[in-house]
Amino acid sequence: MNKSYTITLLPGDGTGPEITDVVLKVLESTGIKIQWEIMEVGESAMEKYGTPLPDKVLASIKKNKIALKGPVTTPIGTGFRSVNVALRQKLDLFACVRPCKLYKGVKSKYENIDLIVVRENTEDLYAGVEFMPESKEAKKIIELSEGKIAKGSAISIKPISRKASERIIDFAFNYAIKNNRKKVTAITKANIMKFTDGLFFECGKEVAKKYPQIEYEEKLIDNMCMQLVQKPEIYDVLVLPNLYGDIVSDLCAGLVGGLGVAPGANFGDNIAVFEAVHGSSPKYKGQNKVNPTALLLSAKLMLEYIGEKEKATILENAIASVISEGKKVTYDLGGTAKTTEMGDAIIERIKYGN
Numbered sequence: 001m002n003k004s005y006t007i008t009l010l011p012g013d014g015t016g017p018e019i020t021d022v023v024l025k026v027l028e029s030t031g032i033k034i035q036w037e038i039m040e041v042g043e044s045a046m047e048k049y050g051t052p053l054p055d056k057v058l059a060s061i062k063k064n065k066i067a068l069k070g071p072v073t074t075p076i077g078t079g080f081r082s083v084n085v086a087l088r089q090k091l092d093l094f095a096c097v098r099p100c101k102l103y104k105g106v107k108s109k110y111e112n113i114d115l116i117v118v119r120e121n122t123e124d125l126y127a128g129v130e131f132m133p134e135s136k137e138a139k140k141i142i143e144l145s146e147g148k149i150a151k152g153s154a155i156s157i158k159p160i161s162r163k164a165s166e167r168i169i170d171f172a173f174n175y176a177i178k179n180n181r182k183k184v185t186a187i188t189k190a191n192i193m194k195f196t197d198g199l200f201f202e203c204g205k206e207v208a209k210k211y212p213q214i215e216y217e218e219k220l221i222d223n224m225c226m227q228l229v230q231k232p233e234i235y236d237v238l239v240l241p242n243l244y245g246d247i248v249s250d251l252c253a254g255l256v257g258g259l260g261v262a263p264g265a266n267f268g269d270n271i272a273v274f275e276a277v278h279g280s281s282p283k284y285k286g287q288n289k290v291n292p293t294a295l296l297l298s299a300k301l302m303l304e305y306i307g308e309k310e311k312a313t314i315l316e317n318a319i320a321s322v323i324s325e326g327k328k329v330t331y332d333l334g335g336t337a338k339t340t341e342m343g344d345a346i347i348e349r350i351k352y353g354n
C-alpha cells in the first residue's frame, strides 16, 4: 500500500497561491499521497489573527516536521517583520540549501553548472543587532573603537559563533557525502574580517578533517564572485555565512536562468521547510503568468527528503523535458505559456512519459 504523508502547506501571498495550486496538482499526478495542513501567514493572517505568523502555523510545522511554502510579501519600512526570517529563526532552520543546476533549454552563457549553495541562516549581519546613529549603544561602541568608527555612525553587529559555523560546515560536508559530491568550498572575507570570518575558516579546517574523502578549499568572496562568473563549472558545494550566502545564491540563480527556476530548502535538526528562492512578485498576482518551476523543484527536494527518490526523479525529468522542448514554458524562459499550462505539460510527461 502507498505510504501517506502529512505536510504543512503555506501557499503564501502575491503569486504564491497560483504556483502552489499548480504544484499540488503536479504532485498529485505522481501518485504520492499527501495530507496537506493548509495554513495562512502574512497579511491575511495579520487581518484575521492579529499576527503574520500565528502560533498554530508553527505548531503544525513542529508537529509534521516538514512544510512546503509559497513566497510571502514583507512590507517595506512599516508593518510586520519578515515571516520568512521569523520562520527560520523560530524553527531554528539553520541551513539554507539552494541547488543551482542548468537545465537544457534554459538560455544561459554557461554549460554544465551544478552547484549547491549552503548558507548559514541564523547569525551574521542578519542577526538584527543594529544601533541607530546617536543611540546610547552606538555611542558606547564608538568609544570602544578608539577612533576607528566615525562619530554619529549607525552600527550593525556581525556575530559569528563557533557553534553555528561548525554546524553549517558539518551540514555542508554531510550534504556532499549524501549527494555524491566531491568538493566543499568555504567562502568569506577572512583577510579583512580576521576574527569573525577567520573563525568561520578555522571551523572549516577543523570540520574538514572528519571528511578526508571530500576535498576542502577556502576562497575569498570577491575572488569567488569573479570565479563563479568565469568558471562556475569547477565548483561543487559552497558553504557561506549568512549575508555572503544570500548574495551568492542570487548570483548562482542568475547563472542557471534566473529566479523562476531556483529552488530552495531550509533545514534544522529533523525539520525542513521547502520554498523557492524567489519572492511573491506582487505585480504579476492573478495573471497566471509566473514560472512554477522553482517551487516544483523545491517540491522535488522535499520528495527526496522524505525518501521518495523515485518520484523525485520522475518529477525532475518531467520538468526538464518540458523546459528542454521549450513549447510550454513561461515568459521568463522565452515562452508564452501560462503558469497552469506549463503545469499541465509537466503532468502530461509524468503520466505518459517524456
Ligand code: NAD
Pocket: 070, 071, 072, 073, 074, 075, 084, 259, 260, 275, 276, 277, 278, 279, 280, 281, 282, 289, 290, 291, 292, 294, 332
Ligand atoms: P521577487 O522574487 O518576488 O520578484 C523579482 C522579479 O523576479 C519579478 O519581478 C520577476 O521578474 C522575477 N520572478 C520572480 N519569481 C518569478 C517566477 N516564479 N517566474 C518568473 N519570474 C519570476 O522579488 P521582489 O519583487 O524583490 O519581492 C517581492 C516580495 O516578496 C517582497 O515583499 C519580498 O520581501 C518578498 N520575498 C519573499 C521571499 C520568500 O517568501 N522566501 C523571498 C524573496 C522576497
